[in-house]
Amino acid sequence: MLQHFSYKPMYENKKLPGWTFAFFFQNKxxxxxxxxxxxxxxxxxxxxxxxxxxxxxxxxxxxxxxD
Structure with a gap:
C-alpha cells in the first residue's frame, strides 16, 4: 500500500498534462x-x-x- 501519496502538475499551465508524484512504500x-x-x-x-x-x-x- 502506498502511503502519503501526493501529486502536482508539472507545468504552471495546469491544463497541460503531466504530473510529478511522491509517496512512501515499505518505509522508503x-x-x-x-x-x-x-x-x-x-x-x-x-x-x-x-x-x-x-x-x-x-x-x-x-x-x-x-475523474
Whole structure:
C-alpha cells in the first residue's frame, strides 16, 4: 500500500498534462513523473515490486486527476 501519496502538475499551465508524484512504500520514499500517456518515469530508485506499484499509481491518478 502506498502511503502519503501526493501529486502536482508539472507545468504552471495546469491544463497541460503531466504530473510529478511522491509517496512512501515499505518505509522508503519514491518520486517520479506521470506522463500524459500513463507512462511513469522514476526520478530516483524504483520500487522492488514495480509493476504492482505502477498499478496503484495508475488507480490513484485516474481517481484524482481524470475523474
Amino acid at each position: 520514499r519514491y518520486t517520479g513523473e506521470y506522463q500524459p500517456d500513463g507512462g511513469i518515469q522514476w526520478t530516483g530508485d524504483s520500487p522492488s515490486d514495480e509493476e504492482s506499484v505502477k498499478k496503484m499509481i495508475h488507480e490513484l491518478m485516474i481517481f484524482h486527476v481524470y
